[in-house]
Amino acid sequence: MQPPSPGLLRFIHGVRKHGFLAHAGQLWREHGDVFQVRIGSKALVFAMHPDAVEHVSVSHRQNYDKRASYDAVREYLLGDGLVASNGELWRRQRKLMAPFFTPKGVQAYAELMIRDGARLVERWQALAGEGAEVEISEEMTLVTASIILRAMFSSETMESIHQMKDAVNTMITFVDTQMMGFRLPLWLPTAKNRKYLAARELVQRSIAGLIALRRATDESQWPDDLLSRLMKVRDEETGQVMSESLLRDESITTFFAGHETTARTMTFTWYALAAYPKVAERLHEELDRVLGGRIPTTEDLRQLPYTLQVVKEVLRLYPAAPFYVRDAVGADTIGGFDVPAGAAVMLSPYYTHRHPQFWDDPEVFDPDRWTRERESGRHGHAYHPFAAGPRICIGNNFSLLESHLLLAILAQRFAPRLRPGFTPRWVMQGTLGLADGLPMVIGAR
Known part of the structure; x- marks a missing residue:
């Protein structure tokens, strides 16, 4: 049966x-x-139920890929x-990189998170x-x-951090334009093409330079950062190290995935705290x-459960990736409907997290959803802010630790206020965003 x-x-x-x-939400409520x-010949299939998330991501995952x-x-x-690769390459790279991103593995970067959070405290005190x-x-x-550039490359200068951030953001914006509509060839000297190519050259040249510098230095002198770990790790079966192109691609991927989504989560957290003063009061x-x-230290985090509950509720109501796609390798059935081979299946944290069958008052921001008792009785795939199954985001532990620490560091000293009369307008621009930004005044508590 056709959907x-x-x-x-x-x-x-x-x-x-x-x-x-x-509009996707309107169609969900209607259909x-x-x-x-x-x-044309392409099927774009939207699947909002948690059972569909489980089907595509876990039980029938062999039939879905990127x-x-x-x-x-x-x-x-x-x-x-890692985010975009597939097949055997993805499996090998995931196995090599997974130990760096376990809950224990990401603890190595907690001090960076705390230090940069403390630096932001100084800036916000002045503001x-x-x-x-x-x-x-x-x-x-x-x-x-x-944080991610220091964790990845031991970058210390704010100039290098600004340059890399701006260049990667230019590349992200360019990709968003290329995913919709007709693509102009890169050799055409349009303003967008020139800006993108300059940004890509800066990023690739910077990473290649860092790799070359390490290759020219005794390994015992390498800093203990993610780049060094990626350069040292060897495939268990072949003994091979990552190629230069893979080191570059994984470095860009780690930076892209390691800063943009967490930045969105923290941005939406400040909105939620300003919009729900009783939640802010309990957090404070x-x-x-x-x-x-x-x-705070990492040991303190165990004593800050409500702080983490706030982060989890932000990830529920405002997931940085409101949709993600899996391509059907062969024909299948989802929820009783036919899915043809080659279909792009759109899974949606944004709407699954609002499904009234699984969430009471789904539009209400309520961190108490994340008590152990209430979590334990929930459908296992009603919540998937980092995707699900074997292809769950490898950086989820890094992001949760970073968000937990930054919120604890900043929220005990500051209570940012929304511009009077400001109403947010949520949009999807690759990731979830606010069409008019989020203007706030940094108020001290």
Whole structure:
């Protein structure tokens, strides 16, 4: 049985009028948990139910991979990095890199997170005194970019951090434009092409230079960062190390995945705390009681459960990746509907996390959803902010630790306020974003 379909023209009109994110929600409410849009011979299948997440990501995962839907990401941004690779290459790289991103493995970077959080405290103290308005997403992007670049490359200068952040963000923006509509060849000297090529050259040249510098230095002198670990790790079966191109692609992938999504999560956290003052009050009470004004350590995090519950609820209501795609290798059935080979299956944390069958008052921001008792009774795939199954984001432990620490460091001292009268407008721009940004005043508590 074919899934219900709104028709291509209606879909295009709805996306233009309301945006992809909002229109997909309208179609879900109208057509149910599985519906499709035909774009020529291509089927775009939306699957919102947690059972579909389990089906695609776990029980029938052999039939779903990252194929044509990720061509632009591979070509223009991540190459063969872990996020976009597939098949045997992905399995080998995932096995090599997984030990660096376990809950224990990411503890090695906690001190970087704490140090950069403390630096942001100093900056915000000055801003709080001035009463100046800032774009909070820029504040969060800079701190998360700094953390991942120091963790990845031991980068210390703010100039190098700004350059790499801006260049990768240019590449991300370019990829978003290439995934929709007709692609102009890169050799055409358009302004967008020139800006993208300059950014790619800067990123690739910088990483190649860092690798060459390490190769020219005795291994015993290498810093203990992620790049060194990637350069040293060997395939258990072949004994081979990563090629230069794979080191570059995994470095770009780690930076892209390691700063943008966490920056979005932290940005949306400040919005939620400003919009839900009772949540902020409970958070502040826990931080004051446990920390008493001091910078937290990783040992303190066990005593800050409500702080982590706030982060988890942000990831539920405002997941940085509102949709992700898996390509059907062969024909299949999802939720009783036919899925043809080659279909792009759109799984949606944004709407699965709002499914009324699995969440009470799903639009309400409620960190108490994340008590152990309430979590234990929930469908195992009703919550998938980092995707699910073997292809769950390898950096999820890094992101959760970073968000937990940064929130604990900053929220005990500051309570950013929304611009009076400001109403956020949520949009999907590859990742979840705010169409008009998030202007806030950094107020001291």
